Amino acid sequence: MKQQFLNLAFILAISVAFGQTTVDSIVNKGIEFHDTGDYQSAIETYKKALEIEPNSSLVHTELAMTYMYNQDYENAIKHSDLVFEQNGDHLLPAYITKASSLDYLGKPDEAISLFQEGIEKFGDHFLLLYNLAYTYYEQEEYEKAIPILKRGIASNPDHSSSHFLLGEIMSLLNRNAESVLNLHYFLFLEPNTDRSVTAFNMLLNKYGANVSQDEEKENQINISLDPEQSSGEFGPANMMLSMLGATNMIEKKEGKSEMELFISNTESVFKILGELKDDNENSGLYWDFYIPFFHDLAKSEHLETYCYYISLSVNDKSPEWLNENSEKTEAFGDWLQGLNTENQETQN
Template identity: 45%
Template sequence: MKNIYILLLATLFTIQLNAQNNINIFIEEGIAHHDNGDYDKALDAYKKALILDPQSTVVNYEMALSYFKKKDYENSIARADIVIDKKEDNVISAYLVKGSALDMMGKVKESIKLFEKAIRKYPNEYLLYYNLALNHYKLNQMDKAKENVIKAIENNPNHGSSHWMLANIEYAKGNTVQSLLANHYFLFLEPDSARSLDAYTFLRKNFGGNVTQDKDNAITINVSMSEDDDPFSAAGLMLGLMGATNLLPENSDKTSEELFVENTDSFFKILGELKDKKQTGLYWNFYVPFFYDVANSDHLETYCMYISQSGNEDPTAWLDANTKKVEAFDIWLKEYSQ
């Protein structure tokens, strides 16, 4: 009797193992079709897997993703809900797909409520905060967008999209210095992607402050001073002074890269010197200390060339010709992060 029981268990285990292997084969097939943009074939493969395990969170999530790509948002949400209700693997990804589907259907406020609900359950998931911030940004609710994208950064400082969104939010709010800091960090993380050129152009356009020069070479600095006690006001004024200094005759022989390094050095150092114990938050506790340390290291020029490579051939050539400096900067960064 004992031998029969063991045999039955072995048979059951073999059947389950074969079924799981078949599910995995169908999933891999579906993913391959999905990656090739053939979402109908992907869904056909997933449906075969679903016959073997209708409640599989992996299969239902992959189906939600393929339906989303097909712009079949109703079915995408239905599959995502199965994963969310199971509260197992892929639950965060399912929330993201469902929230994005609601957004694409024009139900932005419902998407916001969904992400808020998800954050209450999973308060450390940076992508939930990022997508919530994105929805507020679309509704022009900049304060809420800023609040949530900062939380995304606090949970994952290496998420480039969050820094880029913060740069755009601050620019929309008229906070040039804060915008530049976030933009600098985005380019530090992502110096040569498709969107890096936009970020680099944005940085160079706004880095010299609002300065004009008339036909008689008279220089005018336009500075918008904050009505409240804004600790960034002095840095904002310095941006204008830097822009004016760049136009002086004694700087006419300097390359744009040389001026950029000098201006970046001044910008980072004055912010570091302005910092005191009263100032808290992401800017003063994260951006400013890091950039101040970069400015006081031997690697500022390397940093400037590194973040400039998307918009200029000269920095790229400089990086290729100075591999030892690049390696030294990399070593410094690794030691800095420890």
């Protein structure tokens, strides 16, 4: 009898393992459908997995997410709640999916409360922080979104969307120097996507913000800065951005190319911000994270390479330049690796 029990247990264990393998393979197929945008096929695939393992938190999580992308927010919430009921694995994505679905359903207050609950449970996870900030952004509560995004970037500096959203918000608030830093770092992380085109054009608009040319007097250039832009810790940098616009108008007439102007402007902005940091005791994300990196870059021999790299989405000549200057491109990569190693040693 004991031997028979052991044999039965072995058979059951094999069956469970086989079932799990089958569920995982079905889920992987569903993910493939999801990633290609075929949400309906993904949903049908996940349902097959539920027939094998009805209480799989993994399947309910993936199904909830696909329902959300398919704009079926009620079902997204339903399957997220099933993950919550199990109170086991996959709670983090369930928080994000349900809260985002509530936001899409026009219930931002409920979404915000759920994001905050998730942050209390999981700490400063960058995805929870980003989505909470995005909800505030959609409600035009920009000042609430800013510190949350800063916490998210501190949690994961490589999350490009956080830099992009912060850059958008700073732009809307006419905090141009800060927006320039956000957009530059976003482009450093994500140089060649549709969003990169938007970010690069926003960046160009900041180089020369508040500058206009008199239509009747061709040689007269007008600069207008409101008191908030010209004062405060970023006041000198905002003034310089406007001065760059005036300088660009002159240098274009002298035959400088758009890329030459962009490289020159970038160097000027990075250097003046670095000098401002050296001259004061300001601290925070911009002064302790963005500015030291970009100031070091401006002082290095790699700024030109960097500028061609981040302009891949808008400059047809950038891929050609990077290919033709492969030694410079590799040297830039080595410099970044050395900087990363140095930072890790400092932290340790």
